[in-house]
Amino acid sequence: MSKQFDMELFLTGVLTGSHATRQRHLRQAKIIQAEITERWxxxxxxxxxxxxxxxxxxHCLNKHSxxxxxxxxxxxxxxxxxxxKSWVFIAE
Known part of the structure; x- marks a missing residue:
């Protein structure tokens, strides 16, 4: 049995901003993780x-605002x- 990955611990060092902003990043990172885990x-x-x-x-955000x-x-x-990583993503 493997231990579940702790996204909050992973992002602790780079999360900045208000409590609401940090919580939004954590929630979205967990959603990203769940989708990638399910698909890949x-x-x-x-x-x-x-x-x-x-x-x-x-593919997961194509119908969102x-x-x-x-x-x-x-x-x-x-x-x-x-x-x-030096990944660059461009907002459309």
Whole structure:
């Protein structure tokens, strides 16, 4: 039995802003993690590739508002920063 990945602990060092902002980033990061895990069986951000994140942004958010997609993009950038990746994503 494996222990579930703790997204809050993972993002603790890079989360800034108000309590509401930090909670939004955590909630969205957990949603991103759940979708990527379900589709690609990649449970931790350490195992993600850029293509997994692009898939999430393109396929899971395609029916959401522009503002929602923007807020998820901010969360993705935070995840990339935490991973030490130089991934660049462009908001549409």
């Amino acid at each position: 069986q990649r449970e931790t951000p350490w195992s993600w590739q850029r293509k997994h994140v692009i898939w999430f942004l393109e 522009r503002a929602t997609r923007y807020y998820y993009l901010l969360t993705v950038q935070l995840l990339a920063h935490r991973l030490g």
